[in-house]
Amino acid sequence: MEEVKLFGHRASPFSCRVEIALKLKGVHYDFIAEDPSNKSPQLLQYNPVHKKIPVLLHNGKPIAESLVILEYIDEVWKTNPILPQNPHEKAKARFWANYAEEKCLPALFKTFWSVGEQYDKDKAEAGEVLKFLEDELEGKKFFGGDSIGLVDIVANFIAFWFRTIQEALGLDVLTKDNFPKLWEWAENYVNCSDINQFLPPKDKLIAIFPPPYMGQHLVAFFQSRLAAAAAAK
Incomplete structure (x- = not known):
């Protein structure tokens, strides 16, 4: 079974982007709430470069930056594409x-x-x-x-x-x-x-x-x- 976790903040437009894409694709995921002013060790581990949300964890592999995550989601889960095929x-x-x-x-x-x-x-x-x-x-x-x-x-x-x-x-x-x-x-x-x-x-x-x-x-x-x-x- 696939493991999909999203490290984010409910009021963040960047986290929201990822949640919407996952919803449109019908992907089940666990949401890990982060405090931007007190970042968890996990977040810092998974995104050591920018040290910020969102981070998508797919089967133990982290993907950072919301635009990158969106394209990753579209490539991995083919249903309801969010990018044109042409x-x-x-x-x-x-x-x-x-x-x-x-x-x-x-x-x-x-x-x-x-x-x-x-x-x-x-x-x-x-x-x-x-x-x-x-x-x-x-x-x-x-x-x-x-x-x-x-x-x-x-x-x-x-x-x-x-x-x-x-x-x-x-x-x-x-x-x-x-x-x-x-x-x-x-x-x-x-x-x-x-x-x-x-x-x-x-x-x-x-x-x-x-x-x-x-x-x-x-x-x-x-x-x-x-x-x-x-x-x-």
């Missing part, structure tokens, strides 16, 4: 997954920590990178077409985590008016029954963000922004 379409999916990871996530994350003119600048930068994803959704329900695929799973940070924190902070980076296709995609994604069971409650997500391993000055700044946003409502 080589060109597969290459495109990998491109947009890397784009969401390397371009969109950092640009969106910056808007949480900026105010005034810097926020306007960071919002404009985030809008520029989101525009490419908006265009890629033309005529499609999901990035994978009619079903959820690799790009959708990788972009889960946008669909749920970013929109939740954005709402709590009173930001207007990604809205239904300025990115209607992305907004509709996000609604379809988070309301999918295979997805929403792994999404943390919004109030708990806001309560634990930013992650405990970030600097105290960032934690204090984020908490002050939350308080100001709540007072303004």
